[in-house]
Amino acid sequence: MAIFAVFALYVAFLLRLLLLSRAPGSERSINLIPFASIVKYLSSQSSGTGRVAFANLVGNILIFIPFGVYVAWLRRRATPWLTILAIVSVSVTVEIIQGLFAVGASDIDDVILNCAGGVIGIFTFRLLSSVVRDASRVRTVMAVLSLLSLPVWCYFLFIVRLRM
Structure with missing residues (x-):
């Protein structure tokens, strides 16, 4: 139960971060050119852009690592490709919703970075x-790690004011 409860809290945080942190209609931009945003961030010489670039590039990867771990655990009998497909589907769906409701920038690079994070999560789970x-020990380790991450997700979900 602990794993499912913390996963639900994590998903609530993702929804808040990705879909509910901006007012509907506040931002609409679409980038369908792979690596365009990534190259722009990496090649920028502006000091102000560096922080945004780091948050965007690293943040999009880091935020989907737990998703990859949880999806791999929930779908442990599925092939890695089907698990990756689930991660791709969620990421693409988020970007489409952001574009439709103008609650963020719809960017193919976000999908690429989210999927990279999800794949890291899958490999982390496979390594674990x-x-x-032993399957019961894996479940125990997942429960312990989930409980240890609980304060982090509660902090991000309930305490931190997300302004983007």
Whole structure:
């Protein structure tokens, strides 16, 4: 139960961050050219852009690592490709919703970075599973890690004011 409860809290945080942190109609931009935003961020010489670039590039990867871990755990019998497809589907859906409701920038680079984070999460879970091996111990480790991350997700969900 702990794993599902913390996963639900994490998903609520993702929804708040990705879809509810901006007023509807506040921002609408679309980038369908792969790596255009990434190259723009990496090649910018502006000091102010550096912080935004770091938050965008690293943040999009980091925020989907737990998603990859949880999806891999929930779909442990599925092939890695089907698990990656689930992550891609969620990321693309988020970008479409952001574009439709103008609550963020719809960017193919966000999908690429989110999927990179999800794949890192899948590999992290696979590594954990190969080290621990026993399914009940993997579940125990997942529960402990979930409970340890609980204060982090509560902090981000309930305390931090997301202004983007």
